[in-house]
Amino acid sequence: MDTDDALASLQRASQLCCLCYWRRDSATGQQKRSRWLLLYGCVVLLLSVGYLLYGLLDASRNVEANGVGSETTHIGHTVDSIQLVGIRVAHATALLEELWQWQAQSQFVAQLRQIDLDFINLLQLDVNNGQLRRQMGRRALYMLSGYVVSQGFILFTKIMSLDIKFMVYWLSYLLPLLVCGLRYFQIYTVILIVQQRLELLLSMLDSLQLHEALPEKPYICNTINEKLDMETQAAACMQRLLAARKLYQSLWMLVALLNRCYGLSMLVNLGNDFLSITSNCYWIFLNFRQFAASPYDFMQIVGSALWTAPHLSNVLILALLCERVSYFTTRLALSLHHIRADLQNDAHNALITQFSLQLLHQRLHFSAAGFFDVNCTLLYTIVGATTTYLIILIQFHMSESSLNSDSPGG
Template identity: 50%
Template structure:
């Protein structure tokens, strides 16, 4: 199954969210730009920007769910943050629409080399099943959290929250869809790195098999070469010629080329999603910090009533999708980037002759390639996406939460 066919369902969802302007021809498997979808994306960007500007310059109490000044400010920052993330996400998707097709072409070429040159089947059908299952799980987490929040606010009779929730909901789901698109792209790269590592671990350069075609023409080649080269140079030439005809050596050279192509695909991925990752991770940080602040306020005035419990639970559940986004993104990027180290270790476990200059040269060049072409996922170059991001967000959330608490205590002292 072609990679485009396996992603048709995701492509349809992205078309609805104005995150892609590409249509898929199911019969021919080709993709092409749609002018209608481009117009739809432009209109969506305009609407998103209008709502963003309206939210910035209009401080309407209907969009806030707090009864104090700092709470108003926190809610205001949170709704503006999700709108900025929404507008930037759609704008980046529109501007990088041509680069999206480049990533698909790169993956198609990689799959063709796997199947034709390495005789390795890239199971895109299993990938489609896996992605559908993960998409359903992610959607279930989003829906469950939002419905619980709405139900909790309905029970505590918060009349302002419903309007605030409606204006928050649509950008929230579009940003979630963008996250899933990023997860899918990284998963595609990781799956091919797994195939590459498995193929590399099967190599054995000592197991040199003579080619029938080479044997049939060997006498002619020797006779021709011996007429133009000294005996020593002739034997050295034939040794290298036969050595490079080793099928495992050929496979190793193909693996080098495939790794280079996967590294280029990672660069394309960073270029396509870098700004979205930066803005959405920043918005997740704002949401996590804001809800931690609300949990603090609810615990401060906690009187062991059912309404107080619902307020705390709704703030905690509100943070769940945002924590989920950052956690999955960091773990997925970190484990994919670690494949470079795994490939390097697999390369040096290959059985080879240490006196063979050809083998040593190829392995040395591949090692240098792995050293200088490390797989790195970044947020538009501002910071790398790995497990250290979780530690950084936890530390920053704690710092800003302490600052918000200090402002709250200062406000109480001024009021009293």
């Protein structure tokens, strides 16, 4: 099974959501850009941008659409409006990036095919795309289940309160949320593709052992056949090590193409997740402040927490995946220095030194459009920024409450 067959279901879902404009030619088996899908994507992009601009110009309608009642502060309405605008911007950005980076995506697919051919031709190793398909299916099931549970509970809570205005807000938020979730899943999948090939390269390097010259012993002379066999094994190991260098170079370039293809989406989606996490934490604070120990109040708190769950899980999964793949550079360097080399052979030493320098200077990293690297340090940054802005929102809320209580009609 090749990579195109493993990603067939994801490609069909992406075509439906205008996140893929490629289709497989039945005659040649190659991926080609579809004009109909391109036209469909342009129409959807124009509609999403128009709806975004309409929402920005009609801010008063967006404020009333949340339907949370008169007890909610103006800050809460503003936070909801910003959250809605953020998800729409993330949706439009994903559609725009898919149209803009089509050449980089074409290079990514071609580079990936060449890497798979190099694994077969140089190392006699076949990539297990069936395992990739199973992993992708499990992750899709878990991710979809999380979205269904969180949004279903929120909808159930609002149905119980007969909050019709919130339904409009929820529906206008749901579609961009699902499309952004699919964009995240595309990023997860391509990162898994890189990780799978790095694991294959690491396992090959762990099993590689160059010949170590034995000290000369008196009165013992190796036969010519033994020496030839040892030289043949050493030459074969050297060839595999050269192939490993070439494949790592190709994978490093593949990660650079990945950053070009999805860097802007990662930047905007992570920013939108930060807005959603901060705003829902603020709503949890408001719900606790007005908590009356009723079942509905408890469901409101749980609903706000579940609304945060998809955004928080997306940030966690993306950061952990990028951190794990980036750490493969260190793992490859450690495995390289565990190889037993021939200290009397300058070619062996030079090759290992050159590969070590390559791993030192060509470190794998995932970048959000060049603004910052996506790794586990991002989690600390988001937690700190969320805490800071949440404190600012609470201070504004306290000031607004004081002004309302001091007003003549308060």
